[in-house]
Amino acid sequence: MADEFLVFDHVTKRFGALTAVDDVSFSVKKGEFFSLLGPSGCGKTTLLRMVGGFERPDTGRIYLDGKDITDAPPNMRRVHTVFQNYALFPTMTIWDNIAFSLRLAKKPQEEIDEAVDAILEMIRMSDHAWKYPSQLSGGQKQRVAIARALVDHPQVLLLDEPLAALDLKLRQHMLLELDTIHDQVGSTFVYVTHDQGEAMSLSDRIAVMNRGKVEQLDTPAKIYEAPKTSFVASFIGDTNFFHGEIVSVEGDYCFIQVAGFPQIKAYNDKKLSVGQEIDLSVRPEKIRLSFTPPRPEEGAAINVFPSKVKDVVYQGVYTKFWVTSSGLQIQSLQPHSRFLLDQEPITWNDEVFVWWHPDDGYMVECAK
């Protein structure tokens, strides 16, 4: 059952009146890089600590490789954690830190030497083996923490916001490193983060959590392109929401009436019927701006609205625009073409057309 390696079966955890994890069920595949993504306080750490054995679920079971591990103490699970603050043992050298689990398992000395030396080489820390944790930089500590957790080949490696304490440059570097390490060891990784960029770039699959519940579990592309709920759509990247009601359906498309706004045409992939209230999500990079309306052969089927530019932020690769159209604020991300400097640039208070293709909108469940 490679598809059901780590299984959460209706897991609930309460702290007093607060339900930190609320009836969560899903499974992680063997060898997968799996992410738990959600805002701070949504229960990711609590869920992870239940896998590690540091919290007991109030109801529900957790299975690992077919065995029920819900009540097993932490030292009886072949699951290791990389803690956010690294939790390296300050009174031990790097070498001893990494050898800790192997010594506990009473492995022969040659085997320990070999395994520790090999993993030190993998994380390129051989020169630092006899230093103490306080003598290392943040990124180095991070690598040691990962090596220490991986050296005895756990069934699952849990990582709780491992990069949160690092600065941006180092974080990007460590992302690549983590990816490489996962490829090399092939263990199952469960990665907790509140940073959608990290989750998107590393994961095979992501579970987006909100208030103790899993809102959506999918591949990164699916989560970005086809968010199931408005929470997912807004948490993963920027988006424009149009809240309205379906007023007519024409084949695969429908028209949405947003209060005070012209009707918007959208692809009706959920086959919703007239009268239904929905949120339409349109990503900023799908929204175009121009001084002239798009040419007729394109224009016939697309949403075009007159608007006025309120704000412009140049971001190097992109320029970000905020425009208002019939009282609604719309965000648009324009890539720079090579014509940028030739064209007359769009700036503050320009009257422009804002437009997007009906297929680029995505309908999500209404937030209640």
Next chain:
Amino acid sequence: MREVNTNPLRTRKAEWCLTTPSFLWLAVFFVIPAVIVLAFTFHGHDASGGVGAWSMSTWRELVDPDYPAIVWNTIRISFEVTLWSIVLAIPSAYAIARMNPRWRAIVAGSIMLPFWTSFVVRVFAWKTMLHPDGWLQACYIVFLRVRGWLFDWLPGFCQQFLVWLGLASSGPVDPATSTILDSETAVVLVSVYSFLPFAIMPIYTAAEKFDFSLLEAARDLGAKNFYAFRKIFMPGIRQGIVSAVLMVFIPAIGSYVIPQMLGGTNCVLIGNKIFMRAIQNRNIPHASALATLMAVSVLIPIGLAMWWKRRQDLRGKRRLEAQTARLLMTTAEGGNAS
């Protein structure tokens, strides 16, 4: 700029200004009294209790056959007291450090509570509790019986060794004459009671700074609770334990109120002897010589321990260097091969 910061005379002067007060303090309250005590030992004494002329007579008179045994008993009992205090203090400090902040303040405060009462009064209270009709006496008889029973199990040479160390007596237990009051057990018990706060406080201070998530990390990597406690928590609070040992051992060596009031004639320690010589016999030089003797007997083992520790550290360092060299060589070979 160069003139301001790197003028050696100026920095030298600043350093002197900063360190002189503490040197003065040490000189006035420690070095000078110690030198005076040492100087007294090379004087005789006169009948009126004064210090006589320079002479080696005091050292020559210091051949009382009781003294070696008393010095040994003092060190042994101080050691026992220190050991029990530390053994009790570590779990207590751990428990307090893990409490939530409100309880922590209450419990840590109540540990200091006994200090609001006079030490002598508290020892006197113990005298009542240790009365031969009390329940502690009953416990003591049971303790003696169990100890005697265990003692009989040991092979003969072990028995002799324990007797020689003063840790056991070979005679049978007689409930009529064995009282906990005026026994060594009473002295150890009440000393542990008195010094325990001095052991808990430094260990608690260290434990409070300890990062308890390290214990979780150890458990996560496969350690049982006790192993994590031993291998991660204990080294983490080492500094606190070292201070606690000093905080208990040093006053225990010099203690005389407790053996005086609870030890009777069965537990006379060096503190009592010094007191007796100085106050009853009015022989200050003799008391000074005993104090010097005691200080030297304690400093020698401590000096040896420090020397041994330094040697161990040096060995550890050499071992680490050798291992690093081995590691670098294997990685270099790996690099060459690929």
